[in-house]
Amino acid sequence: MTQKTMKAGILIAALVVPALIFLYLKGFGENHYELPYMIPLTDSTTGNIMLRKNPNPKWNQPEMDTVFHTIPNWKLTDENGKEFAGESLKGKIYVADFFFTRCETICPKMSTEFTRVQDTFSQNDDVQFASFSVDPSHDTPEVLQEYAKKYDAKAGKWHFLTGKKSQIYPLAIKGYFIPVADASEYDKAVKTPDETFIHSEKLILVDKDGHIRGFYDGTDKKDVDRLILEIRVLTKIYETKS
Incomplete structure (x- = not known):
């Protein structure tokens, strides 16, 4: 390996590794809190759980979301x-x-x-x-x-x-x-x-x-x-x- 190649490798590592660490911390390094949703809606004709497109999917989330019951107006x-x-x-x-x-x-x-x-x-x-x-x-x-x-x-x-x-x-x-x-x-x-x-x-x-x-x-x-x-x-x- 030539000295030029080594320098190029070090430069790439210096640029790429911090970016990968940032992405890791962004996805996994924060505190994540979860609480389930209750009462998924089902299609009355098929009995299948209703789905809708996730408007803002993150890289680790599915494109489709389950549709859940909401309290009606009263x-x-x-x-x-x-x-x-x-x-x-x-x-x-x-x-x-x-x-x-x-x-x-x-x-x-x-x-x-x-x-x-x-x-x-x-x-x-x-x-x-x-x-x-x-x-x-x-x-x-x-x-x-x-x-x-x-x-x-x-x-x-x-x-x-x-x-x-x-x-x-x-x-x-x-x-x-x-x-x-x-x-x-x-x-x-x-x-x-x-x-x-x-x-x-x-x-x-x-x-x-x-x-x-x-x-x-x-x-x-x-x-x-x-x-x-x-x-x-x-x-x-x-x-x-x-």
């Missing part, structure tokens, strides 16, 4: 008696649940855990909370206001929502994928509110684009700890994108 009434639309939560990370104020079984546990999560993110305006009543004829704005005080809900951060059953029940089932039912509609023997209103203990984490990112047992402290952790992960994901 308009209900909040604890102040004012109209509150789901659009108000767009651009926010929020946690939703379905409850009723006369509940004496799982709801007090859920609301207590909700308070704990709210307090954890009390200084983060990008994190909001929404509680939907499954007993809307009883849970008027006035009743919801009293319930909010009981659990130290922060005004403008934790929203309590009521409306018509014909609005809330389909929203729970088709929007948030949470089971809910009024047992009195098919069993006239039920007497107490806890026998009447059937709903889930799940808390639902929704991202800024209306995608569901997780379900958590609102009566289980450890699972709510997981929710707190995953809210932080989702916050970091948005910070790295900005």
Whole structure:
């Protein structure tokens, strides 16, 4: 090997190696945070998962993305008696649940855990909370206001929502994928509110684009700890994108 060839080789190495290191660090050297999307959409005719072209694919990402369910638009009434639309939560990370104020079984546990999560993110305006009543004829704005005080809900951060059953029940089932039912509609023997209103203990984490990112047992402290952790992960994901 001639001296000229050696010099050329050294020059190429000096130019190429830093470039390769830069590409490596760019792709792998940053902190990467991941949180799954829930509820992929399927084609009603084929049953196949729906796909769409990735608008900005990176070198290590597929050209096609799975299409995931988004929460539909809704308009209900909040604890102040004012109209509150789901659009108000767009651009926010929020946690939703379905409850009723006369509940004496799982709801007090859920609301207590909700308070704990709210307090954890009390200084983060990008994190909001929404509680939907499954007993809307009883849970008027006035009743919801009293319930909010009981659990130290922060005004403008934790929203309590009521409306018509014909609005809330389909929203729970088709929007948030949470089971809910009024047992009195098919069993006239039920007497107490806890026998009447059937709903889930799940808390639902929704991202800024209306995608569901997780379900958590609102009566289980450890699972709510997981929710707190995953809210932080989702916050970091948005910070790295900005």
